[in-house]
Amino acid sequence: MAFAVAVTDECVRVWSRAAGEQASVREDRRYTPSLYAAAPEDVLTTLRERLAVDPKVADTGFERRFTSLRADDRDRVLRVDCERPDELRTLAREVRCVHEPDRWAPGTVRLYDVDLDPTARYCLTTGTSPVPEADLRSLSLSLPTAALADGDPTELCCDGQRLAETRPADEGAVLRALARRLAARDPDVLVLSSADLVPLLHDWADALGVDCHLGREAGYRRLAGANTYQSYGRVGHSPARYSVPGRAIVDRSNSFLWSEAGLPGLLDLVERSWLPLQALSRSSIGTVFTAIQIREARSRDVLVPWRAREPEAFKPARTLHDADRGGFTFEPDVGFHEDVVEVDFASLYPRIMCEYNLSPETVRCDCHDGDDVPGLGYSVCEDAGFVPSVLAPILDDRADLKATLAEADPDGEAHERLAARSDALKWILVTCFGYQGYRNSKFGRIECHEAINAYAREILLDAKRRLEAGGWRVLHGIVDSLWITPRVADPTPVADLTAAISEAVGIPLEHEDDFAWAAFVPQQTGRGGSLTSYVGKVADGERFKIRGLAARRRSTCDFVASAQRDLLRSLETVTATRRPSVTASVASWPDWSEAPSTPRTS
Incomplete structure (x- = not known):
């Protein structure tokens, strides 16, 4: 069980450490990474003869593997082992640009397992777990941006403490102090403000x-x-990326996941994806999600395509018109409203994929002709889908983490670790839907993306109908959230309605917030309401929930943001003294509309 993996042309070095022991390294000099080629039998035979004399090739052989999620049987493919890991992509480009054009039509040879992360490939191929056995020791090093640009290490800080004791400082004294800290801590992970600290x-x-x-x-x-x-x-x-022997490097300036989930969240994703810690820390959310999919595909003996080969199926114009839509939104009831409740579906899109078995190989399947997807007429196979099998454990684990968090001490260390793991999984769930329609997705398909949206639109409309039947009026709704206010004197309790809707659609509808008042603002052009801009005063505290306004945007200067927040506090003071008489609109805000909510598709 390793915490650092280094793949070079000479060998693979795997660093691990058991609890209470010193770190040790194991070298693997026999590892040869492999790519796979699929083509007609005669093409594979000729290609093997050509590659056998290539000095970059260590060995070749025929195997039987699944080349697609939709494949019923394993295909005969050519395995090509490379002498050196760095030459694997070079060899793939030669097959695509030299060997194939010389003898065959474009697209005759399909390549697999080409662009996997080298360290993840090694772990998956050899069964080497990148999950650390012992708790990792970390050390944080930071240098101000100006000092880094000047190449001046005298301002170096270790765990937030400046190493130099005097000013001006001596570079040698700073480096000797750093060496003592490294020797005393013996960290497994170096958390750097910038990877450029390594060469400096x-x-x-x-x-x-x-x-x-x-x-x-x-x-x-x-x-x-x-x-x-x-x-x-x-x-x-x-910035440039570096590695050092025996330690994983986390570059804070180039790691979104570190800022969002910290070390506990990263390690949770390492266990799911088998991307080693250093590779995962610098990866995007989409890359991590793809790595989790690749690990699942490996367990099913499915090869990973180098280029996505799932073309869009033929559709009549009417189906294209119905399918090419996003999530459902309602025209917001622009104005100032009191006693507003926000409800939203928990992880709507990933739960739709799991609840309705939506996956690239299940949507528009060949096993039956059905009208399973509302409004589109797509069939959905009943066999367990690939994407739901990836997402279901993540959804279940995050639900368990949130339940445990609700009972944990908010100020405790355990709460912090649980929150970090929950946040890491949240971002995977946020990404998974968009990747179904991403053109470079390894396991994506546009019909799956369309089917998910179709179910989401139907679910939101069904929720609207049930809420209105229960005595509530929908002020606004967007994709997975609804804002409602009482329409009658004694409406059905929100808890009863959310429970009924959750049971009907199979996806939890959660009571998110109660607002003493909420305001949906007009667009700057004055043409209707802004779909994503609103502000609400939470009923049980002093907190405001602000979305889309200037005070929320990073591009807004401090003066404007502060002024807008002061105006909101003044507004709350005025409305608090006048309640319950304030029920309609604020005259000083332009273009308030009393029109009822009407649906809009984005």
Whole structure:
């Protein structure tokens, strides 16, 4: 059971530590990673003859594996073992760009297990668990951004404490103090403010002749260089990645999961995905979800495609029109409302996938012609689906964690660990739906994405009908949440209605919040209400729930955010003195509408 795995061309080094013992390393020099090729028999025979003389190839052989989630039988595939791990992708590109175009039509050869993380591939192939056996020891190192840019290590802090005792500080004294801290703690995990600390500290140590190594052995290795990227219209910077012998590195500046879930959450996901800690800490949520899927696929003997090969099935124009829609939303009743209740479905989309067995291989299956998906006419196979088998344990475990959290001491250490694990699983559940429609998803399909949305729309409409029949009026609803207010003097209790709806649809509808008042604001253009902007005063405290307003946005300056919050507090003071007379709108806010809620599809 390892906490650090390093894959190089020479060997694989696996570091582990039992409770109460020193860390030890095991070397594996016989490991040869494999990719797989599927094609007609004569093509595979010729391809094997060509690859046998390639110096990058250690061995080849034929095996029988499933090449698709939909496959009923195993196909005969060609296994190609590479001499060195770093050359596996090079070999795959040669097959795709040299061997295939030379003899066969494009797409004749399909490649599998090409772009897996090298450390995860090793763990899955050899059965080496990356889950630490003992509790990990960690050490935090940070350096202010300006000092890092100047290459000045004298401001280095260890666990939040500045190492230098004087100003100006001596670089050698700082490095010697760091060496003593490393020797005393002997950490398994280094939590760095930036991975650029690795070359900076090693270069200074070499220049000054100080015996200071961040790893358990001398030296470090650069895994990838720095680069810039664009995501959702924003340009970001990804720093270089490094590894040191015998310790896992967590780069706080490049780890969303660390900031959201901490070490307990990361370790929970390590156990589910078998991505080693360092690789997982720098991965995106989608990458971690894919790794969990890959582990499940391996357990089913299903190969992982290099390129997604699930084309969209033919549909008539009417089906395209009905299917190409997102979640259901209602036109918000713009204005100021009192006695508002918010209810929402817990993990709606992942629970839909599990409740209705929605998976790429089950939607529009070949085993029967059915009209299972509401409004679309898609059939859904009754055999247990791949995606539900991945999500069901995560949903169950998060529900158990939330139940345990409710009983735990809020100030205790156990509560913090449980919350971190729950948050890690939350992000996986947030991501899983979108990946069904993502063009590069390893195990995704657009029809599955459409079916999930179709069920979600029907569920929200059904909930609206039941709530209105119980004496409530829907002020707003979006995807999985509804805001309601009493329509009659004595409506059916919310608890009774949520229980009935939960039983009817098979997905828990939870009572999220009670508001003394809530305001749904108009769009800046004045054309109807804003779907995602509202503010509410929670009934049992001083807390405001703000969504979409300037005070909530990171781009808002402190002055504007503070002014808006002051205005909200003033509004609460006024309404508190006038209750229950304030029931309609606030005159100073423009374009309040009294129109009833009407559905809108986004």
